[in-house]
Amino acid sequence: MPDMGMPTSVTDDFAVAEDACAKINLALHVTGQRADGYHLLEMLVTFARHGDRLGFAPADADDFTLSGQFADVLAEDPGTNLVLKARDLLREAAGGAPPVRIHLEKNLPVASGIGGGSADAAATLRGLLRLWGVTLPSETVAGLALKLGADVPMCLKSTPLIARGIGEKIETADTLPSFAMVLANPLKGVSTPEIFRRLVTKNNPPLVLKKTPHWMEAIRTTRNDLEMPARELVPEIAEISNMLAAEGALFTRMSGSGATCFGIFETPVAALRAAERLHAARPDWYFQSTETFAGGA
Numbered sequence: 001m002p003d004m005g006m007p008t009s010v011t012d013d014f015a016v017a018e019d020a021c022a023k024i025n026l027a028l029h030v031t032g033q034r035a036d037g038y039h040l041l042e043m044l045v046t047f048a049r050h051g052d053r054l055g056f057a058p059a060d061a062d063d064f065t066l067s068g069q070f071a072d073v074l075a076e077d078p079g080t081n082l083v084l085k086a087r088d089l090l091r092e093a094a095g096g097a098p099p100v101r102i103h104l105e106k107n108l109p110v111a112s113g114i115g116g117g118s119a120d121a122a123a124t125l126r127g128l129l130r131l132w133g134v135t136l137p138s139e140t141v142a143g144l145a146l147k148l149g150a151d152v153p154m155c156l157k158s159t160p161l162i163a164r165g166i167g168e169k170i171e172t173a174d175t176l177p178s179f180a181m182v183l184a185n186p187l188k189g190v191s192t193p194e195i196f197r198r199l200v201t202k203n204n205p206p207l208v209l210k211k212t213p214h215w216m217e218a219i220r221t222t223r224n225d226l227e228m229p230a231r232e233l234v235p236e237i238a239e240i241s242n243m244l245a246a247e248g249a250l251f252t253r254m255s256g257s258g259a260t261c262f263g264i265f266e267t268p269v270a271a272l273r274a275a276e277r278l279h280a281a282r283p284d285w286y287f288q289s290t291e292t293f294a295g296g297a
């Protein structure tokens with residue numbers, strides 16, 4: 001059932017717990033391409049209260065367990081989980097660290113444009129730094145994050161921001177307000193490289209945010225350049241966006257490379273009611289009401 005935030009979790013019993021909040025690309029402009037093929041991006045990004053949840057505790061031997069709505073997808077191949085990559089990378093950077101038990105409650109759909117894997121990797125870095133009592137320079141931690149994925153440095157911050165490059169050049173967006181939102185996904189995984197391959201124009205106009213106190217106005221003038229190729233690949237993206245709009249969303253857009261779309265609603269109650277109705281109409285799809293964090297907190 002849709003809810004407004006983080007429910008109680010099995011991870012609450014762990015020595016250290018961390019939220020891995022969903023990343024929402026409010027805007028994503030593709031402005032060029034690097035020599036190595038990676039695309040240059042300019043993004044306005046915020047984070048939702050809803051997300052995965054991780055627990056960390058001392059143990060006799062390393063251990064990793066999974067639970068949650070979307071655990072099954074990852075349970076097939078736990079050894080390749082980004083959580084373990086983050087653990088191993090941090091342990092190496094710290095010059096060794098004791099065994100640890102990690103639990104991941106997987107509430108976010110996988111490969112869905114809201115950066116669940118990146119948020120889990122970032123939460124692992126934050127959680128293990130705390131559990132192990134390790135202090136590293138912030139640039140070192142940011143470097144480890146970027147090694148784990150382009151979105152991981154942003155997820156490390158989990159606060160509204162503008163990111164450039166491939167996501168590593170970050171400035172906080174301190175005046176961005178909180179939004180009441182419904183996340184909607186037809187539960188069709190989307191391959192990020194495939195969406196980038198389908199891009200026709202790679203030198204689109206940059207992200208220009210009008211200096212206005214009305215952020216919704218500013219966001220309306222921006223784009224997600226990956227939405228058109230994603231719609232061609234997954235027709236349900238158009239359908240689910242129309243469903244959000246029909247439920248009263250003030251604004252809808254796809255996040256990242258999809259297929260998750262978000263609808264911004266007037267109030268948290270309006271978002272909750274919309275998610276309930278959408279869930280009743282399509283119980284096989286994913287609808288989640290949530291609120292995003294305000295900047296400058």
Ligand SMILES: C[C@@](CO)(OP(=O)(O)O)[C@H](O)COP(=O)(O)OP(=O)(O)OC[C@H]1O[C@@H](n2ccc(N)nc2=O)[C@H](O)[C@@H]1O
Binds near residue numbers: 039118258
């Ligand atoms: C599009 C974004 C926007 O926040 O989010 P998601 O859709 O993943 O949530 C990210 O830039 C996703 O970055 P990242 O997390 O590194 O992408 P991956 O899934 O690892 O896919 C990597 C592949 O996608 C292509 N790729 C990715 C990022 C980028 N800036 N240019 C690219 O061309 C490359 O072919 C690369 O090998």
Ligand SMILES: Nc1ncnc2c1ncn2[C@@H]1O[C@H](COP(=O)(O)OP(=O)(O)O)[C@@H](O)[C@H]1O
Binds near residue numbers: 114120192
């Ligand atoms: N903890 C994790 N959560 C989600 N995906 C993971 C995780 N660890 C590894 N992956 C792999 O990373 C890929 C991208 O996942 P994800 O971060 O959910 O994508 P997106 O950024 O598009 O939402 C998936 O195909 C999955 O196999």
